[in-house]
Amino acid sequence: MKKDISIIGVPMDLGQSRRGVDMGPSAMRYAGMIERLESLGYNIDDCGDIEIGRPERDHNGPKLKNLKAVAEANEELAKAIDKEINKERFPLVLGGDHSIAIGTLAGVTKPYKNLGVIWYDAHGDLNTAETSPSGNIHGMPLAVSIGIGDSALTNIAGFGPKVKPENIVIIGARSLDKGERELIKEKGIKVYTMHEIDRLGMTQVMNEAIAYLNERTDGVHLSLDLDGLDPTDAPGVGTPVNGGISFRESHLAMEMLAEAGILTSAEFVEVNPILDDKNKTATVAVDLAGSLFGEKLL
Ligand SMILES: NC(=[NH2+])NCCC[C@H](N)C(=O)O
Ligand SMILES: [Mn+2]
Ligand SMILES: [Mn+2]
Secondary structure (H helix, E strand, O other): OOOEEEEEEEEEEOOOOOOOHHHHHHHHHOOHHHHHHOOOEEEEEEEEOOOOOOOOOOOOOOOOHHHHHHHHHHHHHHHHHHHHOOOOEEEEEEEOOOOHHHHHHHHHHOOOOOEEEEOOOEEOOOOOOOOOOOOHHHHHHHHOOOOOOOHHHHHHHHHOOOOHHHHEEEEEEEEEOOHHHHHHHHHOOEEEEEHHHHHHHHHHHHHHHHHHHHOOOOOEEEEEEEEEEEOOOOOOOOOOOOOOOOOHHHHHHHHHHHHHEEEEEEEEEEEEEEHOOHHHHHHHHHHHHHHHOOOOOO
């Protein structure tokens, strides 16, 4: 992996309805993200935070909450990432709710013909305004990135789609809405649900996922939603779902990604310090980043 990392914070909470996730970037910095990566020999440039509009929360009917402000922030994020990529640096994005993956993917996909995406999450985030039970855009970024959704989102940075459905691997799914299940089948998206993780073990899941991506992609982005982990290990998230991936399994997954050396960008999202237990979830994110960037005990 590249030795120069640019950190971009996105204090966004407009893609969902619970306050506090906008403090995620601060919580991860406070938990020592920068020092941890520096101690591994990386050169870190903390680019600070993207500015997020503070609109009156527009509840835009039941459909796409805060659409305009979410789209604007993602345009800014895509530009900021583009700048760092042109400097040949590895973009590491700290969220913020998962709607920021729209801008992250818009920014990181440009140099690649076939960007792969690992979506580490309890959810599929494959909803549209029509299928969403909540109207929350953080439940939609993966659909948007394959070109499905409102054009204010699918066309961020002036082009779309950003990724091909067959280049996506979802890991940790255990809460999928009806429309998401249909889309997964229709588009042939590869999914390792908790069932496969229990059954095969994380080692085989990651071996398969890495081999699958190696075959067809020329770069890989990791989008890690902390709610992919079990709420006992990562309680500070807005939409927790029981029966998740353990801390140990997640470390193993990160270590295997580090060994494979396939990642070209990453993001950690959905850390909500208000719902957390003494910054535990931000600390877990920093620990996982350590493994992801090559930390070893011996
Ligand atoms: N990034 C997340 N935490 N997404 C949760 C989405 C929950 C639900 N599927 C929805 O669309 O509202
Ligand atoms: Mn999630
Ligand atoms: Mn998510």
